[in-house]
Amino acid sequence: MTRNALILIAAVGLAAAILILWRGSGATGTAAQDQAVIALGQRLYVDNCASCHGADLEGQPDWQTPLASGRYPAPPHDETGHTWHHADALLVQIIRDGTAAVVGDGYKSDMPGFGDVMSDDQIAAVLAYIKSTWPERERAIQSRITKDSAP
Template sequence: MRWLLLLAAALSGAAYSVVAEEGMDGAALYQQHCASCHGTKLEGQPDWRSRGTDGRLPAPPHDVTGHTWHHSDDILFRITRDGTAAVVGDDYESNMPGFGDTLKDEQIHAILEYIKSTWPDRERAYQEAISGKK
């Protein structure tokens, strides 16, 4: 029995190492690439609904108090990969850069899955429905 526990511990550690080495840990990737603007606890920047003196909106929260869960997977992926201005168009100005040159598509998906994993069931179900998953 003890050897099974040791084997399970070794395998889970190996799996974690593979995830970390491939850069697919969504929570860690979020902290590294997103938290400086969107907050370590997904809380966003203060007064995120009001434009700053530069005319741009501060980074919104990605927790349940924000509007991230109102958007489909496709939109969230494109905003993260290409930047808000590229997705919105019409010369929209945003501080949100695109991470397509920095992150692999799989890493962006991992970050988005991490964010979605923090939402309550109701918001997660709504977001899945608008993404065509239900």
């Protein structure tokens, strides 16, 4: 065998090994799984959240000004709101239990808990969808906040 033939065989073998390792790592399925979770989250958001927080995650007008009832309008979940300022655990708790239950001390809110409507996996999917709409800067900050708040 010539030297060039041996190099070609070695290169093909190396490429095959890399392909096998890459496929075995789940790299091809991960992106598809992430997109499926985001798509599920978007459907759940439309069904359960958009009526208050907006179809485009824009929230209600003047969301930082209390209503006559003393309660606040629904905030946006896009980058103009404060959702990305909170760790995942708190966001899950608010969605599952409702804002009043999380804040406590007699706090009143129109945000109900969805724990009887959505499973924890479905709540995580809604958060995955919301986060997928944020610019990279907000996603990075929120990820760091989540990591810093972990026990």
